[in-house]
Amino acid sequence: MKYYRAHVLICSGSNCAIKGCRSVKQACEQEIIRHGLQGEVQVVDTGCLGLCDQGPALVVYPEGVMYGRLTPSDVLEIVSEHLLKGRLVHRLMQQPTGPAGEVSPLSMTPFFQKQKRVVLKNCGLIDPERIEDYVRAGGYTALATALDVMTPERVIAEIKQSGLRGRGGAGFPTGRKWEYTRVAAGQQKYIIGNADEGEPGTFKDRLILEGDPHLIIEGMAIAGYAIGATRGIVYIRGEYELSIHRMELAIRQARENGLLGEGILGSAFSFDLEVCAGAGAYVCGEETALIESIEGNRGEPRFKPPYPAEKGLWGQPTSVNNVETLANVPSIIEQGALWYRSLGTPNSPGTKVFTLTGNIVNSGLIEVPMGITLREVIYEIGGGIPDGKKFKMAQTGGTSGGCLAAAHLDIPMDYDSLQSHGSSLGSGALLIMDDTHCIVDLTRCFLKFFVHESCGQCTPCREGTPALYHLLGKVSAGAGGHADIQLINRLSRTMQSSSLCALGQTAPVPVLSALQHFWPEVEAHLNGRCPANKCVMGKAAGKIAN
Amino acid sequence: MAERQANSSQRQMILPFVDQPGGLLKALHALQNASPAHFLAPSDLKLVAEVFGVPEAKVWGTATFYSLYSTSPRGRHIIRVCESAPCYVVGAMDILKVLEETLDVKPGETTGDGRFTLEVASCLGVCGVAPALMVDLDVHGNLTRDRLNAILAEYA
Numbered sequence: 001m002k003y004y005r006a007h008v009l010i011c012s013g014s015n016c017a018i019k020g021c022r023s024v025k026q027a028c029e030q031e032i033i034r035h036g037l038q039g040e041v042q043v044v045d046t047g048c049l050g051l052c053d054q055g056p057a058l059v060v061y062p063e064g065v066m067y068g069r070l071t072p073s074d075v076l077e078i079v080s081e082h083l084l085k086g087r088l089v090h091r092l093m094q095q096p097t098g099p100a101g102e103v104s105p106l107s108m109t110p111f112f113q114k115q116k117r118v119v120l121k122n123c124g125l126i127d128p129e130r131i132e133d134y135v136r137a138g139g140y141t142a143l144a145t146a147l148d149v150m151t152p153e154r155v156i157a158e159i160k161q162s163g164l165r166g167r168g169g170a171g172f173p174t175g176r177k178w179e180y181t182r183v184a185a186g187q188q189k190y191i192i193g194n195a196d197e198g199e200p201g202t203f204k205d206r207l208i209l210e211g212d213p214h215l216i217i218e219g220m221a222i223a224g225y226a227i228g229a230t231r232g233i234v235y236i237r238g239e240y241e242l243s244i245h246r247m248e249l250a251i252r253q254a255r256e257n258g259l260l261g262e263g264i265l266g267s268a269f270s271f272d273l274e275v276c277a278g279a280g281a282y283v284c285g286e287e288t289a290l291i292e293s294i295e296g297n298r299g300e301p302r303f304k305p306p307y308p309a310e311k312g313l314w315g316q317p318t319s320v321n322n323v324e325t326l327a328n329v330p331s332i333i334e335q336g337a338l339w340y341r342s343l344g345t346p347n348s349p350g351t352k353v354f355t356l357t358g359n360i361v362n363s364g365l366i367e368v369p370m371g372i373t374l375r376e377v378i379y380e381i382g383g384g385i386p387d388g389k390k391f392k393m394a395q396t397g398g399t400s401g402g403c404l405a406a407a408h409l410d411i412p413m414d415y416d417s418l419q420s421h422g423s424s425l426g427s428g429a430l431l432i433m434d435d436t437h438c439i440v441d442l443t444r445c446f447l448k449f450f451v452h453e454s455c456g457q458c459t460p461c462r463e464g465t466p467a468l469y470h471l472l473g474k475v476s477a478g479a480g481g482h483a484d485i486q487l488i489n490r491l492s493r494t495m496q497s498s499s500l501c502a503l504g505q506t507a508p509v510p511v512l513s514a515l516q517h518f519w520p521e522v523e524a525h526l527n528g529r530c531p532a533n534k535c536v537m538g539k540a541a542g543k544i545a546n
Numbered sequence: 547m548a549e550r551q552a553n554s555s556q557r558q559m560i561l562p563f564v565d566q567p568g569g570l571l572k573a574l575h576a577l578q579n580a581s582p583a584h585f586l587a588p589s590d591l592k593l594v595a596e597v598f599g600v601p602e603a604k605v606w607g608t609a610t611f612y613s614l615y616s617t618s619p620r621g622r623h624i625i626r627v628c629e630s631a632p633c634y635v636v637g638a639m640d641i642l643k644v645l646e647e648t649l650d651v652k653p654g655e656t657t658g659d660g661r662f663t664l665e666v667a668s669c670l671g672v673c674g675v676a677p678a679l680m681v682d683l684d685v686h687g688n689l690t691r692d693r694l695n696a697i698l699a700e701y702a
Contacts, residue, residue: 015674018687052674200630200669238614239670241683279571280613282668296570298611314567357632357673364674399631399669429673431632445634449668455611 004042006083007061011124013048013210014242015203015364016055020071024056027072031079041083047123047211051111052364054094059124064106068094111362114381116343118351119327120367123211128246131253134214140259142330146222147267150333155226156182159329161337163349168194168285168322169397169426170502171348171415174329177319180309181227184317189229191220192313192320195236195243196290198282199398200449201429204353205323207365209236209243212327213250217273219326221264222333224271227319232273234323235290238280247275282453286501287320288312289455300457301501324353324428344370348414352428359434361386368413375409378432389434393518397426399446400506402513403439422513424506438534439518440525443511444472450507461504464495468511478528478537485515485526553593556580560597570598574609583619584663591617613667621656623701626667626680633669633677641677641689642666648694661701 010016010025029043049057054068060082067078067089074092081087088103095109106112117123126133134140146155160175181189193216197205209216220232236244251273254260262270281299283289288302291313312318328350332340341349348370354377356363361383368377374394378384385391393403396413402423404411411417415425433442447469456462471488474480492508499505515522524531559576563569577590586609595602609615627642642653649657649664656663672678675687686697 014672014685015687018672018675018678018685055675197671198669201632201673202669203671203673206671237671239680276568277575278612279575279615281611293571294568296568296572296608298608300611355673357676358635363676395631429632431635433635437635442631442635445629445631449630453668 004040006041008041008043008058008083009046009061009124010043010058011047011049011055012045012128013052013207014240015048015052015207016057017242019055021056023072024058024070024075027075028058028079031076032083035079035084037079037083044127045129046125047128048120048207048365049124050115050120050365051094051362053362054364057094059106063088063103065103066094066106067092110383111366111381114372114376115367116351116369117367118331118343119208119215119324119353120211120365121331122215123207123365126212128211128213129249131214131250131257134212138334139214139330140218142333143218143221143225143259144265146225146333147265147269152182152226152228155222155333158337159226159332162332162340163337163347164325164328164332164340165348165415166322167324167328167352167428169199169400169424171425174321174325177309177321178223178227180307181229181317181319184310186317188231188314188316189227190313190316190318191223191227191229191232192287192290192294192318193220193232193234193323193326194285194287194290194320195234195240195323196278196285196293197237197240197323197427198285198453199400199427199429201355201357201395201398201431202427203355204365204428206237206240206243208323208327208353209234209240210246213243213246214254215327215330216247216323217250217254217260219329220273221260221271222329223319223321223326225269227317229319230270230272232271233276233294233313234273235276235278235284235294238278244275244277251275281455282449283455283501283503286503289501290320291318298455300455301503303500345412345414347416348425352413352425354413354428354430356382356430356432358430358432359385359389360432370414371412371417373410373412374404374430377413377430378409382432385432385434387434389436391432392435392437393433393439395423395431395433395446395510396429397424398429398431399449400424400502400509401426401429402509403442403517404513405517408517422509422516424509436532436534438530438532439514439521440472440476440530441532441534443514444469444476446510447472447507450503454503454507458498458500458504460495461499461501461507464491464499464504465507467491468495468508472511475522475525476530476535478525478530478535480526482526485522489515553589556590556593557597560594564598570594570600570605570608571612573598574605574615578615584621584624585616585619587619588617619656620663621660623661623681624663624665626665626670627653628668628670628676628678629666630669632673636676637689638677640691641679641694644691644694648698662698 057068164174165171284299289299293299308318450465560573563573678687
């Protein structure tokens with residue numbers, strides 16, 4: 001193995017790629033060669049560092065200095081100053097220096113200090129396209145442990161004891177899902193990794209797949225062993241080109257190294273994995289719709305029961321788990337359920353990956369222990385609201401989540417606390433909005449999404465979403481009255497109780513939370529006034545754009 | 547004659563998917579990717595129905611369900627502007643308006659020279675750099691009015 005005196009880790013996730021990390025990397029490599037440093041400094045592509053707003057970004061080790069918002073010409077300076085002469089380039093640094101000019105470790109900066117990285121442990125540290133890097137970071141030892149010293153029942157017991165709950169939105173206990181699938185009768189069982197990430201504001205699964213694809217393979221192989229599945233499918237959104245590429249590459253590498261295929265690691269367990277690309281439909285994130293899509297049909301949710309654990313893909317017992325859920329599994333097997341329970345809250349153990357978007361200084365990807373407050377996330381990790389504006393509201397859990405006001409900044413972020421305030425943890429999307437926005441205008445925007453994404457199969461959702469959108473349009477135009485609000489309430493309750501799947505059941509959540517937490521502002525619209533001055537009063541209401 | 551040849555090459559293209567479980571979507575992907583106008587023509591859908599031995603209605607139903615398939619011809623490049631909440635909050639509607647004016651089309655329409663089709667899309671999953679749009683498979687983020695012309699110029 002070759003040793004280098006310094007490593008340059010360049011974030012190659014989608015968000016940085018958009019900002020030009022390719023040309024930054026090229027410039028870096030050329031400049032290193034020009035200075036004859038290629039034998040001393042290694043340039044490595046890594047996964048997301050989390051600070052998407054500051055991309056393209058790179059970290060120079062061993063010092064752990066992060067440089068951000070780079071252009072190719074900035075890189076010339078980093079190479080000639082930092083890598084050649086050992087002088088820090090302060091103007092490009094993303095972390096403070098101490099009194100003697102010493103660099104505080106990246107982990108001590110406000111952005112990273114409160115984070116706890118379990119799922120993202122390797123993101124930004126290893127090259128996701130090299131299986132050697134993953135193995136060197138301790139990868140595949142959990143799979144070896146499971147196959148070597150644990151029975152499938154023992155694996156399930158450990159996951160149950162850890163209290164791991166589904167990270168896709170519903171929060172169902174993962175161990176129980178696996179147990180149901182294990183005991184169900186069937187010839188061929190399946191494990192499906194759900195990466196059909198369509199919830200607006202969510203991009204965690206994309207960055208996990210791009211940053212550490214072998215972690216998902218390992219998690220799925222352990223899941224397959226536990227439930228008795230020899231085949232797995234990772235269903236990835238069609239738009240996620242880089243995720244699909246890296247996952248397919250990782251699968252090939254795992255096969256070549258005997259970590260997928262017949263008799264894995266000398267055991268009697270055989271397991272293989274394939275990628276299935278989606279074709280663009282939010283509803284396919286719902287597990288039975290996803291199964292329909294894999295089978296080559298319209299992605300319409302099925303009636304439940306039977307649940308997929310009993311009759312899933314091709315009518316066989318199937319466990320569908322979110323990518324982030326699966327990414328937790330190797331760490332739990334390696335470090336134990338008790339360790340996992342030491343993180344987070346009693347009812348929501350572990351960590352959660354959140355994506356910060358909207359009016360926030362540090363938009364990007366973070367992982368924190370469950371139970372952290374919204375205030376800590378926004379003001380300490382997120383750096384607060386930009387441009388001197390004031391916090392108005394946060395929508396948690398994506399577009400199907402509720403809107404919380406300033407009064408809720410101190411509630412703990414976990415499954416149950418958020419639910420008791422009319423919102424949800426959901427997929428971990430956090431949309432922050434400043435005081436220039438109008439609650440009615442935003443709620444219309446949320447509903448427009450559901451009008452478009454409703455699959456049309458069941459009536460409450462197909463008819464309910466456009467009706468809600470229309471009514472909100474009326475309110476927005478100052479043409480609504482109290483009778484319309486009553487109708488919105490009644491329609492919302494009907495959709496929640498009678499829609500076939502979670503899409504129709506959760507579409508009214510942002511509306512109801514808006515009425516509950518922002519009533520004075522909604523009421524002002526009934527009196528012909530938009531306090532934020534966003535809504536155009538008197539404009540013809542209700543036409544649904546496609 | 548030319549049409550028959552095209553038909554036969556398309557048939558060859560989708561034959562490998564017939565025996566694959568769930569191969570219908572893959573066949574539709576393959577046909578659309580091979581179409582110069584980036585769409586599934588009625589003749590394509592008829593062919594899929596025939597080769598897979600399923601009703602034509604099922605093929606139409608599937609093709610029109612997913613947003614990545616189109617059943618009408620599109621321009622050389624497809625612009626998909628995200629209008630979901632995280633992009634909306636940071637000005638996606640201004641971006642869409644500028645594009646509508648610059649290209650002189652509404653969402654769903656194609657420019658007169660056949661260069662661009664403008665579409666609106668649900669969340670593209672790059673909200674860390676919102677507002678964002680995709681042109682074909684490239685994602686562009688942190689959009690501002692001023693950057694749009696330079697982005698469009700990349701696509702001939």
